[in-house]
Amino acid sequence: MDYLYRTWYRCWQKYFQLLRxxxxxxxxxxxxxxxxVVALFAQIKVRLPFTPVPVTGQVYAVLLTGxxxxxxxxxxxxxxxxxxxxxxxxxxxxxxxxxxxxxGYLVGFIPxxxxxxxxxxxxxxxxxxxxxxxxxxxxxxxIYLFGVAWLSFFLQCGWKRGLLIGALPFIPxxxxxxxxxxxxxxxxxxxxx
Numbered sequence: 001m002d003y004l005y006r007t008w009y010r011c012w013q014k015y016f017q018l019l020r021x022x023x024x025x026x027x028x029x030x031x032x033x034x035x036x037v038v039a040l041f042a043q044i045k046v047r048l049p050f051t052p053v054p055v056t057g058q059v060y061a062v063l064l065t066g067x068x069x070x071x072x073x074x075x076x077x078x079x080x081x082x083x084x085x086x087x088x089x090x091x092x093x094x095x096x097x098x099x100x101x102x103x104g105y106l107v108g109f110i111p112x113x114x115x116x117x118x119x120x121x122x123x124x125x126x127x128x129x130x131x132x133x134x135x136x137x138x139x140x141x142x143i144y145l146f147g148v149a150w151l152s153f154f155l156q157c158g159w160k161r162g163l164l165i166g167a168l169p170f171i172p173x174x175x176x177x178x179x180x181x182x183x184x185x186x187x188x189x190x191x192x193x
Contacts, residue, residue, distance in 0.1 A: 016192045019070070031076040034065045038080050038109075039090035051165040052101040053151065055173050056092045059143060062109045063136050063181035066116025067188065073117035077109045104150020108143035115139050120189055132185040136178035144170075 022030065041057035048055065066073040084091045084106070092102065116139045123131065144167045152162030 012188055015068075019068075019072075027072055027075075030069060031072055031079060034061075034069055034073070034076040035079045035083065037061050038065060038077065039083075039088075042090060042092045045092045048169055051169055052155075053105065053147070053166055053170075054092055054102070055170060057177075058092065058105075058109070059140060059174055060177040060181055062113050062143070063116055063139055063177065064184060066113045066139065067120045067181065067185045069113075070117045070121040071114075073113035074110050077113045081106050081110065101151050101154050102147065103154070105143055105147035107150070108146025111146070112139040112142040115142060120185060121192075123185075123189060129182055129186045132182035132189075133178060136181045136185070137175070140174045140178055 018026070019030065038058055038061040041061035044057035045054040046056075062073075062077065065076050069076060080090070091100075091106070116135060119135050123135070148159065148162040148166045151157075151166040152159050155162070157165075
């Protein structure tokens with residue numbers, strides 16, 4: 001068991017060293033890899049009967065991208081959004097394009113990943129789960145702001161209805177995703193130094 005822990009520890013230390021010393025081409029490659037990770041997690045979806053927005057694994061992947069890429073995270077999410085808008089079918093349910101109810105959430109991934117990524121670099125020595133959890137919840141709040149704003153506009157339903165169908169049903173799922181991301185961050189970020 002000790003061997004597995006030491007191996008895990010060394011792998012993450014090497015990853016962060018690679019990230020620090022990466023050339024521009026290496027950073028672009030890392031951004032592409034995390035773009036694909038978000039696209040993969042987008043395919044994990046559950047439809048709820050009372051909202052046009054599905055529950056997906058994207059939020060966890062976005063938070064994890066912030067933790068693991070730091071300030072580069074927004075570039076990865078810009079690639080994800082631009083690729084989907086250009087027609088790559090990697091949005092939830094292998095979708096693409098730009099006139100759909102969940103577009104605001106996808107746009108919100110970019111500033112949320114910036115907040116989480118920038119903070120992850122600054123909190124690299126932090127093992128405090130509560131602090132990491134609040135950071136992840138702040139990222140999710142940003143996603144909700146963009147998502148509900150677009151959903152309200154798209155459905156022409158107003159903010160109150162937008163919150164009822166675009167935020168409230170997702171809170172339990174997203175708290176669980178935030179907790180998992182915070183656990184990951186509390187374990188991995190101290191190895192970033």
